């Protein structure tokens with residue numbers, strides 16, 4: 001059996017940090033917006049009992065790849081002879097706050113659950129995924145969602161499906177470094193979702209990242225000429241909403257050389273779900 005599945009990006013439409021837990025992780029309130037753009041993963045079953053992974057970007061070939069680690073988590077649920085050959089087409093910038101690695105891991109969990117016919121529920125896959133990263137469960141559920149806790153307490157939210165321009169300045173920001181920085185704002189009061197939806201949306205990591213990485217501040221200034229904009233996750237990517245693809249394209253055409261960008265639609269359900277249903281009807 002073989003098939004391929006998408007691993008889409010997310011935006012954090014807002015990101016509030018409401019406190020720090022004893023284990024160093026932070027409690028968040030965030031609105032995850034799924035996009036219709038991302039990586040693609042190819043799955044092929046074999047009877048080698050081995051997991052092999054290759055990537056369009058060879059720097060991702062190692063065993064610390066979240067895809068490989070997700071596959072290892074599922075291996076104990078499969079017969080000893082169950083093996084797979086995985087190939088990652090990497091389209092998303094790495095370490096950009098778009099959740100690409102977490103999304104790849106979530107797609108791997110769903111893909112191997114299908115390939116090896118494990119019959120695990122979405123909830124079981126999300127719980128396994130949380131061991132790999134705080135961002136993995138939302139991609140396993142694959143819906144635009146409000147998240148609390150470290151990102152694992154999820155409530156699906158339906159939003160208008162808007163067009164976004166996503167711009168990634170050429171700098172790498174470590175999530176761990178931002179969360180451990182003494183100047184990070186960690187005291188935003190917890191609010192109920194209805195109130196959060198009414199407010200101006202903000203990202204609590206943005207002021208610190210703008211200060212530490214002037215290129216992010218400059219990119220936001222450039223994008224602000226076209227539309228109100230914010231940062232996603234711990235950066236470095238920033239985004240703005242546009243009324244249509246043509247106006248987003250107009251801004252993209254004058255993108256500074258210090259950045260990459262793409263246009264995507266916000267979707268309430270990840271295209272992963274439709275692709276999983278297609279593999280059902282084709283297998």
Ligand SMILES: C[C@@](CO)(OP(=O)(O)O)[C@H](O)COP(=O)(O)OP(=O)(O)OC[C@H]1O[C@@H](n2ccc(N)nc2=O)[C@H](O)[C@@H]1O
Nearest residue numbers: 024025026097098099133134135150175176179233234235
């Ligand atoms: C901030 C967010 C918002 O969506 O996005 P990104 O910018 O990474 O995409 C995520 O919560 C990131 O999730 P993820 O990238 O899976 O984080 P993890 O691998 O679990 O953690 C990386 C590091 O960030 C810190 N961390 C992460 C999440 C959290 N709620 N509190 C934290 O303090 C921890 O120090 C941890 O060592």
Ligand SMILES: Nc1ncnc2c1ncn2[C@@H]1O[C@H](COP(=O)(O)OP(=O)(O)O)[C@@H](O)[C@H]1O
Nearest residue numbers: 065066093094095096097098099100101102104
């Ligand atoms: N499949 C993967 N794709 C991207 N990055 C990965 C993957 N597996 C592990 N990583 C590591 O995770 C880091 C963060 O990846 P990514 O998910 O792209 O960023 P972010 O969490 O900021 O959205 C990368 O710098 C890379 O070292």
